[in-house]
Amino acid sequence: MERAAKQDAINELNGVFKSSAVVVVAHYSGLTVAQMSTLRQQMRAVGAKVKVAKNRLAKIALKDTDVASLESLLKGPTVLAYSGDPVAAPKVAIDFAKANEQFVILGGAMGKTALDPNGVKSLASLPSLDELRAKIVGLVQAPATKIAQLANAPAAKVARVVSAYASKDAAA
Numbered sequence: 001m002e003r004a005a006k007q008d009a010i011n012e013l014n015g016v017f018k019s020s021a022v023v024v025v026a027h028y029s030g031l032t033v034a035q036m037s038t039l040r041q042q043m044r045a046v047g048a049k050v051k052v053a054k055n056r057l058a059k060i061a062l063k064d065t066d067v068a069s070l071e072s073l074l075k076g077p078t079v080l081a082y083s084g085d086p087v088a089a090p091k092v093a094i095d096f097a098k099a100n101e102q103f104v105i106l107g108g109a110m111g112k113t114a115l116d117p118n119g120v121k122s123l124a125s126l127p128s129l130d131e132l133r134a135k136i137v138g139l140v141q142a143p144a145t146k147i148a149q150l151a152n153a154p155a156a157k158v159a160r161v162v163s164a165y166a167s168k169d170a171a172a
Contacts, residue, residue, distance in 0.1 A: 030102030048083035
């Protein structure tokens with residue numbers, strides 16, 4: 001690798017580390033190309049990305065970033081999974097690790113918070129950003145429909161009373 005290419009790789013990784021909400025580090029030794037392609041597709045489907053980078057270059061790129069705690073995890077054949085959504089990359093990584101024994105999660109970082117493998121699992125168990133938005137919309141929408149029902153209820157009661165008196169007068 002030429003010096004300019006190395007510097008470009010470092011700059012790219014530095015941008016990834018600064019812009020990502022979460023970064024997960026895992027060993028991928030023993031995975032086939034097809035399995036790695038599957039991992040990349042699954043990550044892409046949720047808006048996350050996977051990157052295999054030289055550990056030496058990644059350590060240089062970690063300097064002056066919030067996720068500098070990842071440096072101790074960068075040993076051996078490592079892969080970086082990252083996303084803007086704090087739940088997307090960990091969720092896919094945990095699911096992929098369950099299906100593939102060779103994919104071993106070492107840990108990660110969410111901002112300045114370092115995560116061990118259990119922390120990554122905990123993060124993966126949380127609902128995604130889209131799920132939370134849907135729940136909030138549901139909570140906001142439910143009281144609005146109840147208010148509309150309450151506003152219409154007195155008018156409906158008056159109409160029933162008038163209808164009852166009208167049918168009573170018609171019967172008499």
